[in-house]
Amino acid sequence: MNVPTSLxxxxxxxxxxxxxxxxxxxxxxxxxxxxxxxxxxxxxxxGAALTAGEVCGEIESTKSVSELYTPVTGEVLQxxxxxxxxxxxxxxxxxxxxxxxxxxxxxxxxxxxxxxYAARIEAS
Amino acid sequence: MLTPLHEIHVALGxxxxxxxxxxxxxxxxxESAEHRAVRTAAGIFDLxxxxxxxxxxxEAGRALDHALVSDISAIPVSRAKYTxxxxxxxxxxxxxxxxxxxxxxYLVVANAxxxxxVLDALRARVAGFRAEVRDxxxxxxxxxxxxxxxxxxxxxxxxxxxxxxxxxxxxAATVAGTEVLLARTGYTGEDGFEVxxxxxxxxxxxEACLAVGSERGLVPAGLSCRDTLRLEAGMPLYGHELxxxxxxxxxxxxxxxxxxxxxDFIGRAALADRATAPxxxxxxxxxxxxxxxxxxxxxxxxxxxGDHVGEVTxxxxxxxxxxxxxxxxxxxxxxxxxxxxxxxxxxxxxxxRVTDLPFYRRGR
Numbered sequence: 001m002n003v004p005t006s007l008x009x010x011x012x013x014x015x016x017x018x019x020x021x022x023x024x025x026x027x028x029x030x031x032x033x034x035x036x037x038x039x040x041x042x043x044x045x046x047g048a049a050l051t052a053g054e055v056c057g058e059i060e061s062t063k064s065v066s067e068l069y070t071p072v073t074g075e076v077l078q079x080x081x082x083x084x085x086x087x088x089x090x091x092x093x094x095x096x097x098x099x100x101x102x103x104x105x106x107x108x109x110x111x112x113x114x115x116x117y118a119a120r121i122e123a124s
Numbered sequence: 125m126l127t128p129l130h131e132i133h134v135a136l137g138x139x140x141x142x143x144x145x146x147x148x149x150x151x152x153x154x155e156s157a158e159h160r161a162v163r164t165a166a167g168i169f170d171l172x173x174x175x176x177x178x179x180x181x182x183e184a185g186r187a188l189d190h191a192l193v194s195d196i197s198a199i200p201v202s203r204a205k206y207t208x209x210x211x212x213x214x215x216x217x218x219x220x221x222x223x224x225x226x227x228x229x230y231l232v233v234a235n236a237x238x239x240x241x242v243l244d245a246l247r248a249r250v251a252g253f254r255a256e257v258r259d260x261x262x263x264x265x266x267x268x269x270x271x272x273x274x275x276x277x278x279x280x281x282x283x284x285x286x287x288x289x290x291x292x293x294x295x296a297a298t299v300a301g302t303e304v305l306l307a308r309t310g311y312t313g314e315d316g317f318e319v320x321x322x323x324x325x326x327x328x329x330x331e332a333c334l335a336v337g338s339e340r341g342l343v344p345a346g347l348s349c350r351d352t353l354r355l356e357a358g359m360p361l362y363g364h365e366l367x368x369x370x371x372x373x374x375x376x377x378x379x380x381x382x383x384x385x386x387x388d389f390i391g392r393a394a395l396a397d398r399a400t401a402p403x404x405x406x407x408x409x410x411x412x413x414x415x416x417x418x419x420x421x422x423x424x425x426x427x428x429x430g431d432h433v434g435e436v437t438x439x440x441x442x443x444x445x446x447x448x449x450x451x452x453x454x455x456x457x458x459x460x461x462x463x464x465x466x467x468x469x470x471x472x473x474x475x476x477r478v479t480d481l482p483f484y485r486r487g488r
Contacts, residue, residue, distance in 0.1 A: 036139075036348065037156040039441040040415045058470075060417060062155050062440055063348055065470070091154070 001121060002029045004095055009117035010109055012069045015095065023072050023108070026099040027059070027090065030121045035061040038090045041083050043068070043101055048076045052109045057100075059090075074105035127172035128265045128323035129330055136344055143347060144237035146173035151346040159349040159443040162312055165341025166271030168333050169350060171318065172326065175239025176264040177232040177246060181255035184228050189387035191249035192220070193372065193395065194380050197387075199224040204292040204309055207380050208372055209245055214394035215368035216375070218242050219360065221309055223294045231260075231294075231305070231320075235362045249390060265326035269333055269342070270316030270353075272486070277337040278317055281329075282306065289317075300325075300332035311350065313357025314486055352440050355449060358409065358482030364420055364437045365407055365451055373398045374453065376407045376481070405434065406459040409479040410450040410467065416474055417441050417448035418467040424452050425466040425473060433458050436467060442483060449483045450476075 007015040013031035017024040032038065040060040050056055050070040057068035079101045083089055090098035112120065125146045127133075133140065138149035149170060151158060161167050179188055185197030194207035204223045208216050218238040223231040234242040239261060246257045269278060275286050284297035284306055294307040302325035310316040321329050334342060351361070360366050360375055372381050372395070381395050410418060417439050424434035439450030450467070458465055461480050466473040 036151060037154050039156075040417070042416070058416075060415075060441065062352060062443070063150075065417075065419065088156075 001033075001118070002095070003114045003118045003121075005114040007095065008111040008113065010069070010071045010111060011120065012071070014069065014071045016071055016108065016111065021104050022077065022102055023074075023105045024099050024102050025071060026094055027068075028117070028121075029094045032091045032094045032098070035059060035064065035066060037062050038087045041068075041087050041090070041100070043079045043083070044070070044076045046076050046079060050074055050076060050103055050105075052107055068100070070103070071109045071111070072103050072105035073107045074103045076101055076103050078102040125173075127170055128326040129170045129172065129267075132327060132330060133170065138344070138346060141347065143173060146236060148173055149344070149346040151348045152344045155346065155348040155352070156443045158343055158345040159352050161341055161343045162271045162314055162345055162349065162353055163444055164272065165343075166269055166273040166277055166316075166337060167312075167343055167345030167349065168330065168337070169268040169270065169345050170330070171266040171268050172323075173236035174266050175234035175236060175242065176260040176266075176320070177234060177239070177243055178258040178260050179230045179232060179246065179250065179255055180228060180258065181253070182228055183253040184230055184255040186387055187250040187253035187255040188222065188230055188232075189385055190253070190389050191246055192222070193382065193389060193391060194222075195382040195385045196222055196230065201226060202293055202295055204294055204307060208377070209242060210372070210391035210395065211368060212391055212394065214371040214391050214398055216362075216366045216370055216372060217245060217368060218362055219366055223305075223307060225294065225305070238362060263322065264320045265323045267319045267321065267326060267329050267333070268310055268316060269319070269337070270310045270312040270345075271314050271342075273337070273340045273342065274314070274316040277333060277340055277342055278306075280336045281332055300329050302328060304329070311359060312353040313359070313482065313484055314353075351438075352443055355438050355440055355451065356442050356444055356482065356484035358451070360407070360451075361438060371395060371398045374403055374405055374407065403456055405453045406456055407437070407481070408452060408454055408459050409481045409483055410436070410439070410452050410465065410476045411479050411483075412448050412450070412467060412474050412476040414474050415448065416469045418450035418452070418469060418474070418476065423468040424454050425468060426458065427464055427466045427473070427475065433465065444484055451481065454478065
């Protein structure tokens, strides 16, 4: 399973890419594969306040709906508008074009490095 | 339990799921791509979990007339019928396809989850007739090839003239050099075939179909797309649209009940009452205005009052239509096509409109 070492991960299968006080958030390839074809995402709005560990959206696939947890506390700066036209980008490129949102953050949930996250999904 | 094709599914990298005690392929890759392949080319399904039951004997037809709600003895040899087995109170125990293989030999195909219930009920109901119920589940594997190119693919592999195997017909045939029962039935809303083979022959048939079919777009297809295909086609699924609390009339399938057949049958009195009573709730289609899909179990509400007026039985984003679709039981007063309703989607009221079923009908 593809787990880029440049990213941080959460136990809820989100990834974070941190640049100063800005975090880009997506879901891992493992999560995207487990969900199946993603057909609709409900993402937080720009300007929304996020609280780390709380539900901030939904990911709907053909078979199921999953809650999206924000790994950061902060404010949403940008959401990936391309996903409303093509939610399948999350399946096709979960670490690239399938990113979900960017936030200015103050704190995060407990993060895992790639090795620890890979071990966790290996065990699941 | 494992089907005779289990190793093939694993080798193909299928995501497996438990279905009524069977390890079944949910999807091999993208379930949307599998769905579209069946609509535009063809898909091959392992349905070996389905329950095959034979009823044989001089009074097999009469016995099934008594046990089931349709006029089974009127099915011509080599033809099939969609029917139901009901309780005394009219509640549906299972929906079935009954194939008449010979004058005194019928093949009843039950849903995997209900095979035991159907076997028990048939054995009890057939007692007293000169007929015998045989559990053939372990003797038949079932492979379905479904889609607009299914006939062209099978034509390369069979001695049967497929023009003579009409919709809801069955015949003995050779497929890929093996003896099978070849039926033109399915559960996808497309043309297609179901191939009953011995477990030992199942893998050979599967591989042969893919060998000649791949270049025509045939792909392995799992239960996930089977569910969205049947949903688009407005076909009920036991445990969702059908249950022991539902009669065929509420499900919009009263046409399968033959109240005036010669043989008395289990459920007749109750069903005769239901046939003339006003239906309180009806099975309808729902199309939401938005993109969040109603799902099984979600409440349907009257948008004016917020009153609970029904329940979603199946719902999913439709790969063919590009928006969510759902089936629901709603109060008869709100069941007319075009009626505005709300669906409680995880705490938010989402507007939706009642529509006729099916959502999708194949071109001819």
